[in-house]
Amino acid sequence: MPTTANIVRVGYATALRRWRPLGILLLMVPLCACEADNNAATSLADEDYRVRHPLVLTHEEASLDIFPEGPTLDANSRARIKEFAADYRNAGEGPVTILLPQGTGHDEIARRSLDAIRRSLAAGGVSGAVDVGVYPAFDSTLASPVRISFVGLKAKVESRCGQWPDDLASGAFGDGWENHPYWNEGCAYQTAFAAQVADPRDLFAPRAEVPSDVEMRTRAITELRQGNDPGTKWATPGSSIGQVGNN
Numbered sequence: 001m002p003t004t005a006n007i008v009r010v011g012y013a014t015a016l017r018r019w020r021p022l023g024i025l026l027l028m029v030p031l032c033a034c035e036a037d038n039n040a041a042t043s044l045a046d047e048d049y050r051v052r053h054p055l056v057l058t059h060e061e062a063s064l065d066i067f068p069e070g071p072t073l074d075a076n077s078r079a080r081i082k083e084f085a086a087d088y089r090n091a092g093e094g095p096v097t098i099l100l101p102q103g104t105g106h107d108e109i110a111r112r113s114l115d116a117i118r119r120s121l122a123a124g125g126v127s128g129a130v131d132v133g134v135y136p137a138f139d140s141t142l143a144s145p146v147r148i149s150f151v152g153l154k155a156k157v158e159s160r161c162g163q164w165p166d167d168l169a170s171g172a173f174g175d176g177w178e179n180h181p182y183w184n185e186g187c188a189y190q191t192a193f194a195a196q197v198a199d200p201r202d203l204f205a206p207r208a209e210v211p212s213d214v215e216m217r218t219r220a221i222t223e224l225r226q227g228n229d230p231g232t233k234w235a236t237p238g239s240s241i242g243q244v245g246n247n
Helices: 004-046 075-091 107-112 114-123 187-196 214-225
Strands: 055-066 092-102 130-136 146-157
Touching: 055 075, 055 187, 075 092, 075 114, 075 146, 092 107, 092 114, 107 114, 114 130, 114 146, 146 187
Parallel strands: 092 130
Antiparallel strands: 055 146, 092 146
């Protein structure tokens, strides 16, 4: 005759077998939730425009076209060459190349401007070797410039803008109804940002610290000791927008 203890053990074993699958399912629920969270996080990261259209550093040719009108250069051309020389000092490598047009009616003018171009480069800080060559003019009736170039470090977008792999909104199939950013979002912004940065290396690593402004620090400490606000006070004159242009 079964005892009470045996009945309890049998009942417990039966209940354990019966509820074991449910317990396994309950244990799997948090794991599934973690997997869903990971998938969601990965999906959001893939849709970030900085991930989809990343910025990279490449070595590409930078060029400047100068249209001389005589053996001397005008102030605008000299300023452009000096700025180009500064870009070479920051991110250039190898020699600077000057290509003169050949096959036009103004070849002599380009050759006579070579010394002035060299002087402007030297004024901009280019002290290394400068290679000189020629290139054939495609159309003698058009103005052919003197081309100055160098190979240097440049930031650019790794992906190609203007691609449309998916329709923005398709009423027939429901494509584009997920409220996700479209493929090209941020590509133009990244391209413009890369083109405007002064030093491409600043996109990937901060610059070294420079000495602090001693005068500014002294002024701020003096104001604090006197119990004043050390912040800079900016005076903004108040004017009605309706009065703009009436003066």
